[in-house]
Amino acid sequence: MPTAKVIDLINQAAEMGWQGSIHFSHYSEPLVDPRFTTFCRHAVKKGLKPELFTNGSLLTPKLIKEIDELVPYIVISFSSPGGEEYWQSLFKKSRVRTTKNLAVLIWSPYTNLLKASISSVASKPCIGPLFSAFRINYDGQMSMCYADFNNEFGLLNAFDHTLEELWFGEEHVNAVKEMAVPGSRGKRGLCSVCPQVYPDKGTYVKVENRLSVPPEGWWGRAFD
Numbered sequence: 001m002p003t004a005k006v007i008d009l010i011n012q013a014a015e016m017g018w019q020g021s022i023h024f025s026h027y028s029e030p031l032v033d034p035r036f037t038t039f040c041r042h043a044v045k046k047g048l049k050p051e052l053f054t055n056g057s058l059l060t061p062k063l064i065k066e067i068d069e070l071v072p073y074i075v076i077s078f079s080s081p082g083g084e085e086y087w088q089s090l091f092k093k094s095r096v097r098t099t100k101n102l103a104v105l106i107w108s109p110y111t112n113l114l115k116a117s118i119s120s121v122a123s124k125p126c127i128g129p130l131f132s133a134f135r136i137n138y139d140g141q142m143s144m145c146y147a148d149f150n151n152e153f154g155l156l157n158a159f160d161h162t163l164e165e166l167w168f169g170e171e172h173v174n175a176v177k178e179m180a181v182p183g184s185r186g187k188r189g190l191c192s193v194c195p196q197v198y199p200d201k202g203t204y205v206k207v208e209n210r211l212s213v214p215p216e217g218w219w220g221r222a223f224d
């Protein structure tokens with residue numbers, strides 16, 4: 001997404017009164033984008049709280065120094081070595097947490113757990129993601145939840161509409177009303193195979209055998 005558009009969306013979110021957390025990547029590693037700290041600084045200026053979910057492999061001493069405190073909350077991925085004590089030692093002011101449990105999501109390789117989870121929530125309404133997050137993809141498309149890659153609900157695009165129009169527009173309002181009805185999940189191809197529902201805690205798999213410190217060479221050239 002063009003830098004000017006990202007800045008515009010941050011501004012719009014602030015103008016709508018949002019002062020909570022903001023993430024700058026939904027599907028991939030945030031630190032791949034060299035503009036990450038630029039966006040974070042602008043978000044802080046506007047009263048928002050940037051958060052970082054990362055595998056940590058692209059962190060360098062310079063980047064850690066830039067991010068420390070600028071991003072008050074950092075989560076290290078379940079796939080990364082290093083315990084919480086190790087990762088926290090790299091930051092002086094930011095709070096760091098490591099993912100200790102892996103959520104069973106729609107693309108989970110744990111087939112049996114996935115099927116059981118889908119079955120357990122089939123008759124329940126799904127209202128969590130609709131209210132807990134406002135997701136805008138790289139192409140400006142608003143998505144309903146973490147798995148809504150193909151605009152299942154026909155939501156609006158941020159390149160053509162304001163954030164206020166996206167959030168309060170009839171497309172989103174009708175989708176929220178639809179998914180608040182028990183049993184409505186079965187009417188949507190995506191929702192019918194989803195194991196997640198709020199406010200239930202969902203199904204998780206504990207991350208086992210995590211090394212306390214990343215092995216030599218894991219960083220690649222990050223610390224050269």
